[in-house]
Amino acid sequence: MKTISDKIFELLKEKGMSQKEFAQRTGIAESSISDWKKKRTNPVSDKILIICEVLGVTPYELLSGAEHTGTRSKTNEMYVFTKDTELGMLIETYQQLSVEQQKRLLGYMDALKD
Structure with missing residues (x-):
């Protein structure tokens, strides 16, 4: 192997x-x-x-060593990005929030989707 x-x-x-x-x-x-x-x-x-x-x-x-090919393969469940990107900074800020603040933020995001 x-x-x-x-x-x-x-x-x-x-x-x-x-x-x-x-x-x-x-x-x-x-x-x-x-x-x-x-x-x-x-x-x-x-x-x-x-x-x-x-x-x-x-x-x-x-x-x-496997490669995801074709349309029937499992979708990616992981994203990789660096901390200096907008997404990286967003995740870092989110992690610094309290659990209550994270729940509130997620609620706001759900409301924005509608």
Whole structure:
């Protein structure tokens, strides 16, 4: 069975991306990326989302090797975005609200949909 790092290197090859470019785009040290290849280790879990963003795959595709194709496949139940986007800032602000404030906000949003 392939490791996550094996899949990452396959994707890098498919995309014609060097390890150096990958390191620059993900902010992961080149030495860490080299260790994945040499020692057959995997990236730490908090790097998976940025790796997926840079490689243009979903976490499901990276972690399972499967690809969602066709119209009958299950819809995505997860979104990936960075904190510096409008959505990221919205989620961060929402998380800082109290439970009561979150409920009120959700109520307002439901009312806006009508």
